[in-house]
Amino acid sequence: MTSAGPSSRGDAQISARGFQRYDGERAGVAGSIRSVTWQSMRATLGLGRPAKNKIFPVIAVAIAYVPAIVFIGLAVLIPSGIVDGPSYPEYYGFVTSAIALFAALVAPEVLVSDRRNGMLAMYLSTPLHRGTYLVAKMLAVSLTLGLVTLGPPFLVLLGYTFDGSGPDGFGNWLIVLFRIILSGAAVSAALTAISMAASSITDRRAFASIGVVLLILASPIVAGSLVDGAQLSPNWRLIDVFSMPFELVFRIFGEPGNFPEVSTLAVVAVNAAWTFGGLAVVVWRYSRLVIAR
Numbered sequence: 586m587t588s589a590g591p592s593s594r595g596d597a598q599i600s601a602r603g604f605q606r607y608d609g610e611r612a613g614v615a616g617s618i619r620s621v622t623w624q625s626m627r628a629t630l631g632l633g634r635p636a637k638n639k640i641f642p643v644i645a646v647a648i649a650y651v652p653a654i655v656f657i658g659l660a661v662l663i664p665s666g667i668v669d670g671p672s673y674p675e676y677y678g679f680v681t682s683a684i685a686l687f688a689a690l691v692a693p694e695v696l697v698s699d700r701r702n703g704m705l706a707m708y709l710s711t712p713l714h715r716g717t718y719l720v721a722k723m724l725a726v727s728l729t730l731g732l733v734t735l736g737p738p739f740l741v742l743l744g745y746t747f748d749g750s751g752p753d754g755f756g757n758w759l760i761v762l763f764r765i766i767l768s769g770a771a772v773s774a775a776l777t778a779i780s781m782a783a784s785s786i787t788d789r790r791a792f793a794s795i796g797v798v799l800l801i802l803a804s805p806i807v808a809g810s811l812v813d814g815a816q817l818s819p820n821w822r823l824i825d826v827f828s829m830p831f832e833l834v835f836r837i838f839g840e841p842g843n844f845p846e847v848s849t850l851a852v853v854a855v856n857a858a859w860t861f862g863g864l865a866v867v868v869w870r871y872s873r874l875v876i877a878r
Contacts, residue, residue, distance in 0.1 A: 614712045618721040621708060625695045625725035641690055649683035649733035652676070653740035657747065673765060674835040674842070676741050677772070683733045684776065685801050685827070691729050692780035693793035695722050700788055706876050715871050723864070727770075727777040735769030768834040775830040775856050778863025785870040801827040819846040823855040830856055 631639035653676070671678070699705040708718055742761060745751035752758040779800065784793040808825035811817045822844050823829060833856050835842030836849045 614717055617711050617713050618717055618724070621713065621718065621721035622724045622728070625722060626729050628698070629691050629694045629725065629729050641686065645683045645686040645690075646732060648686070649680040649737045650740065652679040653737040653744065656741055657744035659744070659748075671741075672838070672840065673738050673741060673761065674768070674831070674838050674840055676738055677734075677831050677834055680733060680737055681827075681831070684730070684772065685798070687730055687733050688776040688780045688801070689794045689797040692726050692777070692784040692797070693790040695725050696781060696784040697788060697790045697793055700874075709876060715874075716868075719867060719871060723777060723781065726781060727773045730773040730776060731769055734772045735766065738765045738769065764837050768837050771833050771837070771856060772830040774860045775826075775863075778860045778867075779826060782863040782866040785867045804828075819844065820851060822847050823851060826859060829859070 627633055630642045677684075699708065705718075709715065713721070739762070742751060742758075742765060746758070752761045780793075780797050783796040783800070784790075787793050787796070804824060804826040805828050808822050808828070811821040811824075812819055828843070829852060832842045832844055832847070832852050836852055842852075
């Protein structure tokens, strides 16, 4: 340990105290994943950032939750006011715009920003490697999407329960809750994989967002044209990237859905294909990415 003499300017002095070992708790890889996941979610939602960064997240959350809040209000104020309300799968029809907005904005913010501002190299200098980094980012995207895929249907369940039109008995209530959780996870998983794949291909957030939006808007049009216009097999509905996760929700609840001519097995298989295919693209892209440290 060394120290410098008094400065010629006043009585201040600079002392070099040397280095000490860190004696605090070491969270390891699991702690790093939790930290990166939480910080990525904060950035996406605009927490701790200027107000302009909160506009789109607030709009998307409001679009998703307002219908559910209205249903609960009717349940509290008007007896049996929502008996004829939508079923749990049908409720997603009210929030598809919010889910599409989140899917187009979350992953580009989470992935592209790190590559552009140099944070990716910083993260990989920690206990994280490329695989665990992607796990953290995948959790951040899917949990953020869960705000609009899981929360609103759960509020609808509460509204129906207050209204007296909910599931009969605590056991059935838990079954419905499990189906809501499974449905929200399925929708989040598919859209997380698709949006992360688009975000791994380009280094511009705007291009990634536009790519996700175009895929969401174009695939239903193409599928409808092939089946309804060209009179091809109903299985061509499976290329509808945006509709198939919500079709899976109907099947989870034992309902025929919007496309009953397509088998449940095919709906499950195509959602799994989009999910694992999208994640495979992300892993492939990051395995080939040259990172300057």
